[in-house]
Amino acid sequence: MSYYSDASSEDMHDELETLGWYHYDLSRHAAEALLLSNGTVGSYLLRNSNGGPDCFALSVKAQDSVKHFHVTRTEDGYMFGFNKFTSLQQFVSHFANQPLLGSDTGTLMVLKSPYPWRVEEPSIYESVRVHTAIQSGRTGNDLVADAPPLGTKEGYLVKQGAFVKNWKQRWFTLNRYELKYFRDKMCEEPIRTLDLRACSAVQFDYSHNRVNSFCLVFPDRTFYLCANTGVEADEWIKILRWKLSQIQKGR
Template identity: 55%
Template sequence: MVFELIQARSTRFTTLSVRTFCLAIASWGDLTELLDQSEPVTPGHTSLKTSEFSFDMGNVDAELRTFKWYHGPLSRHAAEALLMVNGRDGSYLLRRREEKDMSYALAVRSKDSVKHFQVEWRDEAGFSFGLSTFPTVKAFADHLANEPLLGSETGALVRVRFPYPREVAEPTFYDPVIVHTALKSGQSSDSISAHVPSLGSKEGFLTKLGNHVKTWKTRWFTLQRYELKYFKDRQDTHPIKTLDLTQCTGVQFDYSLQRVNCFCLVFSERTFYLCAKSALEADEWIRILRWKVNQVRKQSK
């Protein structure tokens, strides 16, 4: 009995080893093709390890690259810049998160912001996305092709509609240099500081307390860079007011007005009181707003 059990396990191990070897041979062409590409690579692509995980990772990424909406390793900021500048409501792309292997994010533009939905590849199950699991890359791609309606616990629903390609047609001509003179002297590359604000976009309905007339009204808020704008309605194009977060001195929960899920933004001339529909939504707004204010403080040091 014991001998039969050992023999069965040994046979299973041999079968798995053969399967791994076959996967290695079958995926060699895909992996070498990946190595020839000029985009940044990760150890999962360049290392021809003997583990089945390494080959699976290469296969998944290679198959994803057959879809134009997959952009490979891409930062959150770069994804938002592409979709906000050149996309439209419903434009989307899939990017691999730079800090983690086999972890992806589906970036979708929703009017004045970009939402980032986590997508994970699991060897045993395939793509885990939202409330569903897709056993193959093709199954996941087919799901996106059917324009799913997505929503988190906060914010508005967004429809996945327009794939944003990683390759866009570009002109091949350049501007000639006619004038070329330095306007400073004695500077070195060490003295140059490169910095731009993160888009860090967010949008949603919040209830705001009026300034002169102390009534609560629901407004549509959008956050981009260091500007928090609010509108009378989501369809409006002209904001009622734009708050400059570089002038904000604090963001915190507020319990003074005896309302739930409230927080405030403190400015020298006024404190703005806002309420969300849920504690989770209030926490999300506070986290992103505090992060923005902290970025301002770091730059001023």
């Protein structure tokens, strides 16, 4: 099915400027980290690709991964595969009812919720070009309700003790460059706050007889953590590694 119109390049340029989910020069890696940590299945965003000024990538969160689709701007619309759309909003409306197909795995996905770029984060993440609604001066009508800040994550992990090598469940929160853990979700005071600026590596751990285990390497100690599922472990590792990469860039 194809769509054609007399849409001008200027109209399409104006549409991009007002599109609340266009993240322009957000990288592929950063898009994956953002959607995996904060998005839900069907969350999507548009970003520039390396193919040229009229080439874009639509990044969509699947069940346990992020899929990327090529979108090309022409003189009178947008091309996606063999389909042509007069506007990006028409493209989204079309695929809100008909699923996208991830060709590498055959995964079917429906575009459910745009991920906005107007969310707050510290200056260390300027490379991902995140802005606030106040800075934009525009309304928040196209924002996802209660969208969490970029790069935050929380959840239960099992942690190995420092001296007695037993494993206990703790509630972890990740915000900016601080990883805190609490006795449980209801506690207000953390047991400890880890400063990721001192962390040298985040990696899977195969030294313990536990699946879904990973570790954070600090100068004075390596913290061993375990997630409930492989998907959760992968999400934690990806967002933590992304944090470290952004900290390195800010130095």
